[in-house]
Amino acid sequence: xxxxxxxxxxxxxxxxxxxxxxxxxxxxxxxxxxxxxxxxxxxxxxxxxxxxxxxxxxxxxxxxxxxxxxxxxxxxxxxxxxxxxxxxxxxxxxxxxxxxxxxxxxxxxxxxxxxxxxxxxxxxxxxxxxxxxxxxxxxxxx
Amino acid sequence: xxxxxxxxxxxxxxxxxxxxxxxxxxxxxxxxxxxxxxxxxxxxxxxxxxxxxxxxxxxxxxxxxxxxxxxxxxxxxxxxxxxxxxxxxxxxxxxxxxxxxxxxxxxxxxxxxxxxxxxxxxxxxxxxxxxxxxxxxxxxxxxxxxxxxxxxxxxxxxxxxxxxxxxxxxxxxxxxxxxxxxxxxxxxxxxxxxxxxxxxxxxxxxxxxxxxxxxxxxxxxxxxxxxxxxxxxxxxxxxxxxxxxxxxxxxxxxxxxxxxxxxxxxxxxxxxxxxxxxxxxxxxxxxxxxxxxxxxxxxxxxxxxxxxxxxxxxxxxxxxxxxxxxxxxxxxxxxxxxxxxxxxxxxxxxxxxxxxxxxxxxxxxxxxxxxxxxxxxxxxxxxxxxxxx
Amino acid sequence: xxxxxxxxxxxxxxxxxxxxxxxxxxxxxxxxxxxxxxxxxxxxxxxxxxxxxxxxxxxxxxxxxxxxxxxxxxxxxxxxxxxxxxxxxxxxxxxxxxxxxxxxxxxxxxxxxxxxxxxxxxxxxxxxxxxxxxxxxxxxxxx
Numbered sequence: 174x175x176x177x178x179x180x181x182x183x184x185x186x187x188x189x190x191x192x193x194x195x196x197x198x199x200x201x202x203x204x205x206x207x208x209x210x211x212x213x214x215x216x217x218x219x220x221x222x223x224x225x226x227x228x229x230x231x232x233x234x235x236x237x238x239x240x241x242x243x244x245x246x247x248x249x250x251x252x253x254x255x256x257x258x259x260x261x262x263x264x265x266x267x268x269x270x271x272x273x274x275x276x277x278x279x280x281x282x283x284x285x286x287x288x289x290x291x292x293x294x295x296x297x298x299x300x301x302x303x304x305x306x307x308x309x310x311x312x313x314x315x
Numbered sequence: 316x317x318x319x320x321x322x323x324x325x326x327x328x329x330x331x332x333x334x335x336x337x338x339x340x341x342x343x344x345x346x347x348x349x350x351x352x353x354x355x356x357x358x359x360x361x362x363x364x365x366x367x368x369x370x371x372x373x374x375x376x377x378x379x380x381x382x383x384x385x386x387x388x389x390x391x392x393x394x395x396x397x398x399x400x401x402x403x404x405x406x407x408x409x410x411x412x413x414x415x416x417x418x419x420x421x422x423x424x425x426x427x428x429x430x431x432x433x434x435x436x437x438x439x440x441x442x443x444x445x446x447x448x449x450x451x452x453x454x455x456x457x458x459x460x461x462x463x464x465x466x467x468x469x470x471x472x473x474x475x476x477x478x479x480x481x482x483x484x485x486x487x488x489x490x491x492x493x494x495x496x497x498x499x500x501x502x503x504x505x506x507x508x509x510x511x512x513x514x515x516x517x518x519x520x521x522x523x524x525x526x527x528x529x530x531x532x533x534x535x536x537x538x539x540x541x542x543x544x545x546x547x548x549x550x551x552x553x554x555x556x557x558x559x560x561x562x563x564x565x566x567x568x569x570x571x572x573x574x575x576x577x578x579x580x581x582x583x584x585x586x587x588x589x590x591x592x593x594x595x596x597x598x599x600x601x602x603x604x605x606x607x608x609x610x611x612x613x614x615x616x617x618x619x620x621x622x623x624x625x626x627x628x629x630x631x632x633x634x635x636x637x638x639x640x641x642x643x644x645x646x647x648x649x650x651x652x653x654x655x656x657x658x659x660x661x662x663x664x665x666x667x668x669x670x671x672x673x674x675x676x677x678x679x680x681x682x683x684x685x686x687x688x689x690x691x692x693x694x695x696x697x698x699x700x701x702x703x704x
Numbered sequence: 705x706x707x708x709x710x711x712x713x714x715x716x717x718x719x720x721x722x723x724x725x726x727x728x729x730x731x732x733x734x735x736x737x738x739x740x741x742x743x744x745x746x747x748x749x750x751x752x753x754x755x756x757x758x759x760x761x762x763x764x765x766x767x768x769x770x771x772x773x774x775x776x777x778x779x780x781x782x783x784x785x786x787x788x789x790x791x792x793x794x795x796x797x798x799x800x801x802x803x804x805x806x807x808x809x810x811x812x813x814x815x816x817x818x819x820x821x822x823x824x825x826x827x828x829x830x831x832x833x834x835x836x837x838x839x840x841x842x843x844x845x846x847x
Contacts, residue, residue, distance in 0.1 A: 189340050221343035224384025449754045454810050455716040459798035460788040467782035475823045521783035
């Protein structure tokens with residue numbers, strides 16, 4: 174699981190019009206995914222146009238179950254490569270959601286050594302401060 | 316082999332309407348412009364295999380490719396100045412590297428960085444004012460800051476050497492405003508201005524007036540280049556590229572090439588002119604319409620001289636009264652309203668050149684079978700000549 | 705007119721402190737001692753301005769710094785009606801001086817009103833301490 178070093182700010186998400194709805198939902202502890210209703214295609218990260226049909230007005234936001242499996246992961250073990258706001262060691266996981274898209278995130282109450290590809294996880298939310306909410310992943314029963 | 320002579324054509328143009336606040340991200344409007352251009356050409360998106368852009372404008376090729384779901388790109392490139400990425404596109408197509416190269420220029424310069432995918436605008440301005448070390452070392456400590464001041468130093472000398480009056484300098488802005496007033500796409504003039512409006516215009520940095528300086532704008536444009544052979548199966552008759560080139564010269568410094576023997580001519584544009592006419596096999600007199608770089612209108616007379624439309628020192632007199640440079644005159648200029656009317660956006664000149672060749676300009680010039688477009692007055696220059704099929 | 709500065713604002717300093725750009729250091733070191741120095745190619749004798757690592761005429765990388773006479777003529781100028789930087793009080797003029805050696809430098813005039821400026825007027829260098837740690841080479845009309 175990730176723990177933070179006090180006093181060092183975490184770099185904030187860069188929020189613009191293309192991903193605003195995504196981060197607004199996260200703020201309300203909900204995960205939404207961009208979806209093209211013409212192609213029935215989930216898109217992540219959020220973008221201005223459907224890469225399949227090139228339409229800009231077919232994009233909508235659909236709630237996600239937030240459930241998936243760990244697709245891959247890295248463990249940060251030395252401070253040479255890690256950002257100092259995070260206490261070592263910590264893991265960053267790539268989670269394949271049930272909808273098929275992949276999200277990066279941290280873990281909650283999982284020791285880096287216990288992570289394995291295929292581990293069933295689900296999303297949870299954490300209010301970092303007044304105007305930043307992030308998400309991380311915890312173990313769930315497969 | 317003449318790589319730049321009649322090998323390629325512009326077959327698609329996409330223009331997201333200009334605005335002072337376009338209300339979308341640069342990623343969004345970049346995708347929009349490329350899609351419009353591909354549709355205009357009647358092309359399948361998957362066949363685009365080259366993407367080129369200006370270094371300082373965003374977003375980069377991977378974003379555009381991701382946004383539009385393009386397949387493999389065999390050629391990507393970035394170039395610095397003016398519309399010089401066109402040279403990348405033409406080179407890639409003419410050399411056989413790609414079949415369909417798209418030059419996209421997307422920059423929201425008016426509404427600010429908050430609508431960009433990253434802080435491009437800040438990067439642009441940092442680069443301009445701080446990272447040009449000669450400028451930071453020898454100009455800024457003396458308060459010579461900002462492009463109107465840089466250009467003003469050259470223009471004062473030009474007006475001195477050739478006895479040019481401020482009134483003579485006003486006719487390019489006047490004619491641009493007339494053209495813009497008739498072009499619904501141009502955002503800056505609902506109605507044209509008079510020469511008196513120009514004279515009354517606020518002096519920003521003497522001798523430069525407010526109406527000499529093209530305003531910032533949000534824009535997004537895409538232009539598709541392909542071979543003459545490929546062009547046959549597409550929607551529009553091609554705008555054939557008769558010739559294209561870049562020009563640079565020694566002791567160059569953006570808008571401040573003050574160390575040359577004379578600072579009142581544009582050797583870069585002179586190189587562009589000589590090469591374009593040589594490759595195309597035509598002369599200045601054959602050009603029916605010209606899109607010149609009016610980012611700063613007082614640099615237009617020097618371009619007219621460099622491009623051979625008049626003798627040295629006579630550029631301002633050539634424009635006086637406006638009749639020679641209006642539609643119907645000897646050389647209609649900046650028929651879409653120029654940078655003054657549309658905002659400072661270099662690739663808009665190429666779009667207007669294509670429209671003149673197609674016959675779809677808001678200020679269509681009769682028999683516009685050969686059209687010139689150049690960029691880069693007061694720095695590295697580039698240009699092309701288009702013709703009808 | 706002499707350029708007036710806002711005391712509470714920092715004048716944009718020359719870039720010589722930039723770690724990547726050392727070519728102009730001797731120029732600004734000279735200014736500190738009230739000397740106007742020009743870079744000159746040791747091989748072909750050309751004056752090099754702005755300073756640079758290589759002579760563009762003969763590609764020699766051997767240069768020396770020689771004192772300029774400090775005399776020249778006004779080549780061009782602009783007058784700022786609005787200030788582009790908080791340190792400078794508008795109106796003020798920036799001038800381009802052609803030195804006797806043939807090179808041109810950007811500077812300011814002292815004790816001359818903008819309306820008195822004339823292209824070709826003879827000028828000579830003078831040094832003005834504009835901040836505790838910054839001297840700038842400026843120009844005055846030649847008597």
